[in-house]
Amino acid sequence: MVKPRPPNILITGTPGTGKSTTAEAIAESSSLRYINVGDWVKQGSLHSGWDDEHDCFTIDEDKVCDALEDQLSKGGNIVDYHGCEFFPERWFDLIIVLQTDNSILYERLEKRGYSQAKITENVECEIMHVIVEEAFDSYKRELVQVLQSNTVQDMDSNVERTLQWLQHYASS
Numbered sequence: 001m002v003k004p005r006p007p008n009i010l011i012t013g014t015p016g017t018g019k020s021t022t023a024e025a026i027a028e029s030s031s032l033r034y035i036n037v038g039d040w041v042k043q044g045s046l047h048s049g050w051d052d053e054h055d056c057f058t059i060d061e062d063k064v065c066d067a068l069e070d071q072l073s074k075g076g077n078i079v080d081y082h083g084c085e086f087f088p089e090r091w092f093d094l095i096i097v098l099q100t101d102n103s104i105l106y107e108r109l110e111k112r113g114y115s116q117a118k119i120t121e122n123v124e125c126e127i128m129h130v131i132v133e134e135a136f137d138s139y140k141r142e143l144v145q146v147l148q149s150n151t152v153q154d155m156d157s158n159v160e161r162t163l164q165w166l167q168h169y170a171s172s
């Protein structure tokens with residue numbers, strides 16, 4: 001079957017689950033372009049200011065979608081963001097949700113220098129499966145893969161599995 005465009009992959013999950021590291025490794029071994037939405041938000045001022053309570057920018061979802069539309073409609077991207085419900089559903093052919101055990105996630109966020117409040121907020125988000133639920137609510141179930149990201153072996157296997165998915169997509 002001739003595909004209308006190369007695939008787009010969304011890699012999502014709570015901060016610290018390994019989205020950037022995994023997505024960059026996939027991009028390095030494929031022809032996908034890596035898009036870190038957080039960086040786009042900062043560099044393109046796609047936000048409505050700093051949120052002191054959550055210690056992050058308040059993202060302007062409409063501006064982000066407008067900024068990404070041209071690139072995403074061409075296909076061939078791997079997009080990294082800790083949320084998924086505001087993107088147009090049609091953009092993505094595969095949605096990967098990374099998950100990490102609480103104690104491991106806690107240590108990663110501590111190493112990153114997050115405040116105690118921000119660590120607790122993110123670990124609770126992971127415990128409550130917030131992003132997994134968001135992905136299931138926003139995309140067809142068969143497009144969503146929930147993958148563990150606790151160890152380097154997990155990461156290698158997640159990268160390999162995604163590269164295989166890309167090969168299969170291209171040849172089917």
Ligand SMILES: Nc1ncnc2c1ncn2[C@@H]1O[C@H](COP(=O)(O)OP(=O)(O)O)[C@@H](O)[C@H]1O
Nearest residue numbers: 015016017018019020021108149150151152155
């Ligand atoms: N599966 C994993 N195994 C071991 N370390 C990991 C794993 N995933 C991420 N890390 C490490 O955890 C930290 C956070 O990863 P990062 O990719 O920045 O997460 P995110 O983009 O989801 O916030 C980095 O130091 C990274 O090397």
